[in-house]
Amino acid sequence: MGPAGSGKSTYCSTIVNHCVALRRTVHVVNLDPAAEDFSYPVMADIRELISVDDAMEDEALHFGPNGGLIFCMEYFAQNFDWLREELDDMEDDYILFDCPGQIELYTHVPVMKQLVDRLHSWNFYVCGVFLLDAQFMIEPSKFVSGVLSALSTMVNLEVPHLNIITKLDLLNKSARKDLERYLEPDLQQLLASEMDDSRMNQKFQKLNKAIASLVDDYSLVHFLPLDITDEDSINDTLLQIDSAIQYGEDFEPKEPKDCDDVDDPTGSEIRDYFDS
Numbered sequence: 724m725g726p727a728g729s730g731k732s733t734y735c736s737t738i739v740n741h742c743v744a745l746r747r748t749v750h751v752v753n754l755d756p757a758a759e760d761f762s763y764p765v766m767a768d769i770r771e772l773i774s775v776d777d778a779m780e781d782e783a784l785h786f787g788p789n790g791g792l793i794f795c796m797e798y799f800a801q802n803f804d805w806l807r808e809e810l811d812d813m814e815d816d817y818i819l820f821d822c823p824g825q826i827e828l829y830t831h832v833p834v835m836k837q838l839v840d841r842l843h844s845w846n847f848y849v850c851g852v853f854l855l856d857a858q859f860m861i862e863p864s865k866f867v868s869g870v871l872s873a874l875s876t877m878v879n880l881e882v883p884h885l886n887i888i889t890k891l892d893l894l895n896k897s898a899r900k901d902l903e904r905y906l907e908p909d910l911q912q913l914l915a916s917e918m919d920d921s922r923m924n925q926k927f928q929k930l931n932k933a934i935a936s937l938v939d940d941y942s943l944v945h946f947l948p949l950d951i952t953d954e955d956s957i958n959d960t961l962l963q964i965d966s967a968i969q970y971g972e973d974f975e976p977k978e979p980k981d982c983d984d985v986d987d988p989t990g991s992e993i994r995d996y997f998d999s
C-alpha cells in the first residue's frame with residue numbers, strides 16, 4: 724500500500740525477482756483496477772472482475788477516474804468469492820497484493836479492512852506494507868503528512884505493519900545522511916527545527932505539536948529504508964516481513980539433498996539469506 728507513485732508495483736517486482744533467485748515461491752495479485760502494465764507475472768488480476776474503464780464508461784454510473792476506482796474496490800468487496808477462487812490452489816505460498824494508490828482506501832473506505840478480515844478467515848497470515856517515497860523525508864512537515872497516512876493505515880487495518888521508505892537509490896550522499904534522523908524520528912525535535920526558521924503562525928505550530936505528540940504517544944511509526952539496487956537491503960525487508968507473518972515456521976524441514984541440487988550462485992544466495 725502507499726500513496727500514488729510511491730513504488731508499490733516496483734516493490735512487488737523487486738521482491739518477485741529476489742525470490743526467484745532464492746528459489747522461493749512468490750505470487751502477485753493485482754488489486755489496482757486502473758493498472759495497465761506489469762513488470763511481474765500476475766497470478767490474479769482484479770481487472771478480470773472489474774476495471775476502472777467499466778465504471779467510467781457505464782451509462783448509468785458515469786464516474787471519473789477516482790470515483791470509478793472507489794466504485795471498483797467496493798464492487799470487489801462485494802465479490803471476494805472471485806479472489807477465493809483465484810487463490811484456491813495456494814498452500815504455504817507467499818502472496819503480494821499490489822494495491823491502488825488512492826489514500827482514501829486506507830483511511831476511511833472499509834474495503835482494505837474487509838479484505839484483511841476475509842484473508843484471515845481463509846487462514847492467511849497478513850502483514851501490511853506501507854511504502855513512502857524518500858521525497859517525504861526531506862521536509863519535516865511533509866514527513867508529518869506521510870507519517871499520518873502510514874499511521875491511519877496501520878490503525879485501520881490492525882495487522883502487523885511495516886513502513887518502508889522507497890527510492891533510496893535516487894538520494895545523493897548528503898540526503899541519505901539527512902534521512903537518518905527520519906528513520907527513528909523524534910517528531911517534536913524535527914518540527915521544532917522547522918518552526919525556528921519558518922513563518923508558521925502560532926495556531927499551526929500548536930497543531931503540529933499536537934500531532935507530533937499524538938504520533939509519539941503511539942510510538943508505532945518506524946521506517947525501514949529500502950534500496951532496490953542493494954540485495955542486502957531487499958533481504959532485510961523480506962526478513963522483517965517473514966518474521967511479522969511467521970513465514971516458514973510451520974514448514975517441514977527440507978531433505979539435505981534439496982540443498983545439494985542448488986547450483987551456485989543461487990546456493991550461496993540461499994546461504995546468505997539464512998545466515999543473515
Ligand SMILES: Nc1nc2c(ncn2[C@@H]2O[C@H](COP(=O)(O)OP(=O)(O)OP(=O)(O)O)[C@@H](O)[C@H]2O)c(=O)[nH]1
Nearest residue numbers: 726727728729730731732733823824889890891951
Ligand atoms: N529509481 C527508483 N525508481 C523507482 C523506485 N520505485 C519506483 N520507482 C519509479 O517510480 C515510478 C512509480 O513506481 P510504481 O512502482 O509504478 O509506483 P506505484 O506505487 O505502483 O504507483 P501507482 O500504482 O500508480 O500508485 C516508476 O517510474 C518507477 O520506475 C525505486 O526504488 N528507485
Ligand SMILES: [Mg+2]
Nearest residue numbers: 731732755758
Ligand atoms: Mg502500481
